[in-house]
Amino acid sequence: GDSVTQMEGPVTLSEEAFLTINCTYTATGYPSLFWYVQYPGEGLQLLLKATKADDKGSNKGFEATYRKETTSFHLEKGSVQVSDSAVYFCALSLDSNYQLIWGAGTKLIIKP
């Protein structure tokens, strides 16, 4: 069935380090892909999205490129800050229904 797999966390980095959080998916058809972020004690916020192959979503210095050939949507940021500490969720959406299929989430910890 359709699924999303994220790298396990926590991921711990120093401030200004380069970030990659891996996300791969299995889906029939042509999904849209999303990254959401959850700060401690809060709900989720959409970080970025991509709706077709080779699209790049970007927001707040984060980027992710929809790679159909590798079924991936890895999240990257060139220089992380302490304020980026949060849990990051990868998700996909299909034409067949209006639900999102979620990855398990990756906790990111940035140390000053």
Place this chain on the structure above:
Amino acid sequence: DGGITQSPKYLFRKEGQNVTLSCEQNLNHDAMYWYRQDPGQGLRLIYYSQIVNDFQKGDIAEGYSVSREKKESFPLTVTSAQKNPTAFYLCASSMITGAPSHNEQFFGPGTRLTVL
């Protein structure tokens, strides 16, 4: 400001009691969702609704009930049948269109339920 409100932010209940969590949206979205989140874990879908007076079970509906009498409201009742109700509950809403890219879900701030 458009958005989703959930109340209360923290809720305590005794074992054996039912409790209702509120979710209201003013985004004019057709679809609404309830998720459960346990510490260190991802989101699990409890119920969802795409239209007033209709709703569907998600992956973990047992011990929960919902209603959708108005487009903007989707309350969740945690019943005494739910064996382990202590968790963080998130409500979300989205548009329904033919394009999956429009299925971006907007989330409320969540309600943390603790059973004493």
